Amino acid sequence: QRVRRVRDAAVEDGGLRPVSGVGEGRREGSARGVRAMPPSAKEKAGSGGGDGRFFSTTKKGETQELRAELQSGQREKKVDAVKKVIANMTVGKDVSSLFPDVVNCIQTENIELKKLVYLYLINYAKTQPELALLAVNTFVKDANDPNPLVRALAIRTMGCIRVERITEYLCEPLARCLKDDDPYVRKTAAMCAAKLYDISAELVVDRGFVDALRELVSDPNPTVVANAVAALNEIAETSGDDSVLALSTAALQKLLAALNECTEWGQVSILDALAKYSPSDAKDATSIIERVGPRLQHANSAVVLSAVKVILRYMKSVDADSEQAVSLRKKLAPPLVSLLNSELEEITYVALRNINLVVQADPRILEGDIKVFFCKYNDPIYVKLEKLEIMIRLVSERNVDQVLLEFKEYAQEVDVDFVRRAVRAIGRCAIKLEKAAQRCINVLLELIQTKVNYVVQEAVIVTKDVFRRYPQKYESIIATLCENLESLDEPEAKASMIWIIGEYAEQIENADELLDTFLESFPDETAAVQLQLLTAAVKLFLKQPALPSSHDMVQRALSLATDDANFVNPDLRDRGLVYWRLLSSNPDAAKAVVLADKPTVADDTHALDPDLLDDLLARIATLASVFHKPPEAFVARDARANLVQPDDAEAYDDFDLDNAPAADDDRPQPVAAAPPPQLAPPAPPPNGKNTVPTPPKPAGNGEVDLLDMDAFDGLGGAAAAPPDPAPAGLLDLGGIPPPPQAA
Numbered sequence: 001q002r003v004r005r006v007r008d009a010a011v012e013d014g015g016l017r018p019v020s021g022v023g024e025g026r027r028e029g030s031a032r033g034v035r036a037m038p039p040s041a042k043e044k045a046g047s048g049g050g051d052g053r054f055f056s057t058t059k060k061g062e063t064q065e066l067r068a069e070l071q072s073g074q075r076e077k078k079v080d081a082v083k084k085v086i087a088n089m090t091v092g093k094d095v096s097s098l099f100p101d102v103v104n105c106i107q108t109e110n111i112e113l114k115k116l117v118y119l120y121l122i123n124y125a126k127t128q129p130e131l132a133l134l135a136v137n138t139f140v141k142d143a144n145d146p147n148p149l150v151r152a153l154a155i156r157t158m159g160c161i162r163v164e165r166i167t168e169y170l171c172e173p174l175a176r177c178l179k180d181d182d183p184y185v186r187k188t189a190a191m192c193a194a195k196l197y198d199i200s201a202e203l204v205v206d207r208g209f210v211d212a213l214r215e216l217v218s219d220p221n222p223t224v225v226a227n228a229v230a231a232l233n234e235i236a237e238t239s240g241d242d243s244v245l246a247l248s249t250a251a252l253q254k255l256l257a258a259l260n261e262c263t264e265w266g267q268v269s270i271l272d273a274l275a276k277y278s279p280s281d282a283k284d285a286t287s288i289i290e291r292v293g294p295r296l297q298h299a300n301s302a303v304v305l306s307a308v309k310v311i312l313r314y315m316k317s318v319d320a321d322s323e324q325a326v327s328l329r330k331k332l333a334p335p336l337v338s339l340l341n342s343e344l345e346e347i348t349y350v351a352l353r354n355i356n357l358v359v360q361a362d363p364r365i366l367e368g369d370i371k372v373f374f375c376k377y378n379d380p381i382y383v384k385l386e387k388l389e390i391m392i393r394l395v396s397e398r399n400v401d402q403v404l405l406e407f408k409e410y411a412q413e414v415d416v417d418f419v420r421r422a423v424r425a426i427g428r429c430a431i432k433l434e435k436a437a438q439r440c441i442n443v444l445l446e447l448i449q450t451k452v453n454y455v456v457q458e459a460v461i462v463t464k465d466v467f468r469r470y471p472q473k474y475e476s477i478i479a480t481l482c483e484n485l486e487s488l489d490e491p492e493a494k495a496s497m498i499w500i501i502g503e504y505a506e507q508i509e510n511a512d513e514l515l516d517t518f519l520e521s522f523p524d525e526t527a528a529v530q531l532q533l534l535t536a537a538v539k540l541f542l543k544q545p546a547l548p549s550s551h552d553m554v555q556r557a558l559s560l561a562t563d564d565a566n567f568v569n570p571d572l573r574d575r576g577l578v579y580w581r582l583l584s585s586n587p588d589a590a591k592a593v594v595l596a597d598k599p600t601v602a603d604d605t606h607a608l609d610p611d612l613l614d615d616l617l618a619r620i621a622t623l624a625s626v627f628h629k630p631p632e633a634f635v636a637r638d639a640r641a642n643l644v645q646p647d648d649a650e651a652y653d654d655f656d657l658d659n660a661p662a663a664d665d666d667r668p669q670p671v672a673a674a675p676p677p678q679l680a681p682p683a684p685p686p687n688g689k690n691t692v693p694t695p696p697k698p699a700g701n702g703e704v705d706l707l708d709m710d711a712f713d714g715l716g717g718a719a720a721a722p723p724d725p726a727p728a729g730l731l732d733l734g735g736i737p738p739p740p741q742a743a
Helices: 002-014 041-046 051-055 062-070 075-090 096-104 111-124 129-142 148-160 164-178 183-199 201-206 209-216 222-239 249-258 264-275 282-297 301-315 323-341 345-361 381-394 400-410 416-432 437-448 453-469 475-482 491-503 511-519 527-543 548-562 570-585 587-594 610-617 623-627
Strands: 016-018 027-029
Touching: 062 075, 062 096, 075 096, 075 111, 096 111, 096 129, 111 129, 111 148, 129 148, 129 164, 148 164, 148 183, 164 183, 164 201, 164 209, 183 201, 183 209, 183 222, 201 209, 201 222, 209 222, 222 249, 222 264, 249 264, 249 282, 264 282, 264 301, 282 301, 282 323, 301 323, 301 345, 301 610, 323 345, 345 381, 345 610, 345 623, 381 400, 381 416, 400 416, 400 437, 416 437, 416 453, 437 453, 437 475, 453 475, 453 491, 475 491, 491 511, 491 527, 511 527, 511 548, 527 548, 527 570, 527 587, 548 570, 570 587, 610 623
Parallel strands: none
Antiparallel strands: 016 027
8 A cells, every 4th residue: 555655646746657567666757757777688588588597497307397398399499498408518417318308309400409409419429429329310411411501510510529439420421521512511521520530540541531631721712721721730730740731832822822811710720830831942931921921910919929930930041140031020029019018917928928939039039129028017926027037038238227227126126026036137137248247246236235134135146146157256245245144044045155155265254253153053954054054164174274263163064964863964964974085085185176166157048948949939829838848748648658758858947936946046057067977886895894985086177076066966865874984194184083983
């Protein structure tokens, strides 16, 4: 009654009148123009307006109702029933029990119903292979249907049903469809041949389907050409035989002609095929590049990257210093830069990973566009880190000042990880550019003056690498580093500072005091710090033997390193025993080993192996170019023999920033030493006693580097028994006693 009174009052006051077919809440105004709100899309979907209603049902016992509707004689009911089955299948419900009833609906002239049934068959044919055979006759019949859409639908469905027993029935219809008069059927059959090859490669070869695909490359229809090329590419990737797609001159011209008329994804397939073609000479390469050049302006980034891949491939046939090569490099720069303007950070990252490979191949392409890679404040961290890598690869003496200003700004941001990478980038610039090293050192000193803990520690690590790159230079900054000893609490920073103190012990007045502060906490330090402390103590003793404290310090370090009661690291114990034996037996050998000239740190800008880089450049615009790994490293195949083993490829992966090995640390790494020769097992000692090994003799110039001072990899394995005391008559350096006897 209250509702009725409100309605009557509204009619009298505003001239509103009820609308037929609409509830009490919906009125249409005749005087004030008030209209009923249109129903929402959700209301339409739930009220019978669209196919979305098939997803909103929550009935129990629905399977029996669906079976009854599938067996109905009315076509509309059958279509709705199959749509409900597809909807349940889409949301993850198991409707395989309806397989016979759905298959019975396949005998129809309704294209919509036939598509739905075929979709159901593709999904459940593997679990019901016996019942799937019941539909084979219908497939064969539909493959001869006068309607090209039905023929293409049948051949596509048979190719998608990955049941080996159906393949023998597929061959005859596929052979006819590959030569069909309708281009839509031919292009569908081309992709079906590639799917059949994945199921039974021998069958495809024996039936001549590969040759038929090669014939389709010369088809007058560009879409058919694109699909045929895509199918041959797929077969070549699966078989590992690039000769499958051997292009003749006539076929090459057909591909170039079809490039302008097919779809964008067809263009990608054709460009991938062109990237595998080897031009006969520079003129041939130039001609193809001119035809491919317009693809650099395409709106699809995949087409652009594929065109870049083709041009980079053919530029190898052109003289690198010629005007033509310079012109091509200028043409490549704008499309690569435009890829960075995407609104999606993910696309930007993919573009940066590919640009990273391009810059490694030829930095001259983007050497004038380094400003494009300056980091924005709102860039995600993964985009910033990739831009840092590219800037380091593009830095030169002409733009180093501008880049250092950017890195200095980055080192003052709030993101700790990004700040650390920025400080490391400054050190890498110093290692890469010798003439700009002093400017990089000045920037590092300015950052150390900020007294920010993690900045100082990262600067110490970087400075150690600079000292290794330029020995006996820039020692003036050691005093500044020593002023910040108390702020060092990370193992890597401690190890770097200890290395600096030991390496320049003769130039640091209080080197013994500085090392003594670290030695007090020796048992609590990590293995890397302990190894460096041991080596630094020995260096101090050898460089300043007259210093009384150095004698006591090396004795303490050797005792701590070889004391079994402390459960020391086996590598540390082995190194301690080696040093002890050298110091107590042969001082010349000790100096030759410990104070030997170490190899300088090399520039790690071009870290990828040249062969791997060439392989990745041939795979631009694929996942391999994003991961910087060959496909065999991350794609599981049946033939496991082709997988790259860990020992076969040691190239670092800077895509995985958290679990990267030591070589992927963005800092210059020590040059790996040659593997030691294989020694024969020692002969049994006479009379059950150990014999004293002969100390190593210096080679030629007296420089013997048996131990890598910076690679914290010791001798490994179980701790060996220490040798007997040195026999009488061997030199004793500073009164160092021989190592203790084994129990």
